[in-house]
Amino acid sequence: MRCSTALTLILGVVVSLNTTDxxxxxxxxxxxxxxxxxxxxxxxxxxxxxxxxQIAKSSQALTLLSEEAGWNVLQTAEYAHHSELFRRNTRALTETARRQNLEGATLAFIQVTLNCVECHKHIRSVQQARLDSPALPSRLGVVQ
Ligand code: HEC
Structure with a gap:
């Protein structure tokens, strides 16, 4: 057995910490x-x-989520740009996982993670500009 049991335990703790709020x-x-x-x-x-x-299935699920109507929360060009980059990176991640390229998949996952952070930064900047009438009930770090 590899260290999979320990990692599953650690991830389980992370998941339960994330759901306590x-x-x-x-x-x-x-x-x-x-x-x-x-x-x-x-x-x-x-x-x-x-x-x-597991990597390919989950990254494909991310691509599909980003194609749903509910994804388009903001109607800005920058949001569309971040969404497009996100789809490109999740597709690249699925591809590298299917080719069983562990390093490539790890790098692609880092790109996807950067997308999460960049798009959320954009959302915060839009919300800060609209503090009188916040469009979204954000918990991404904006105090309202
Ligand atoms: C193209 C833009 C975009 C990308 C990329 C993106 N998100 Fe988001 N995310 C949003 C929007 C919009 C919201 C809703 C913000 C709000 O409610 O104010 C959100 C909210 C969230 C929330 C809920 C925060 C809360 O209110 O509790 C989580 C968790 C989250 N995103 C995780 C992720 C993760 C993980 C990734 C990367 C895999 C990601 N997001 C990538 C746009 C994006």
Whole structure:
């Protein structure tokens, strides 16, 4: 056995830590957005234990999520740009996982993670510009 059991335990702790703030019933947008986090955690687990099927399935799920209507929360050109980059990177991740290229998949996952951070930065800047009438109930770091 490799270190998969320990990693699964660690990931389990991470997942349970992330769900402890869900005391209030989640709104649909939040449920949708939190699915991204679950798929990302699953990709990390897949990378850690070299499970290419798990990586490919979860990154494909991310691509599909980003193609749904609910994804288009903001109607800015920059949001569309981040979404396009995100899809490109999740597709690259699926491809490298199918080719069983562990280093390539790890790098692609880093790109995807950078996309998460960049798009959320954009959302915060839009929301800060609209603090009088916030468009989104953000928990991405903006104090309202
Ligand atoms: C193209 C833009 C975009 C990308 C890329 C993106 N997100 Fe998001 N994310 C959003 C939007 C929009 C929201 C909703 C913000 C709000 O409610 O104010 C959101 C919200 C979230 C939330 C919920 C935050 C809360 O309110 O509790 C999580 C978790 C999340 N994203 C995770 C991720 C992860 C993980 C990735 C990368 C795999 C990612 N996101 C990539 C646009 C994006």
């Amino acid at each position: 869900a005391e209030q019933p989640e709104k649909p947008v939040e449920t949708f957005m939190h699915a991204k986090l679950a798929h990302s955690q699953s990709i990390l687990e897949g990378l850690a234990v070299e499970d290419f099927d």
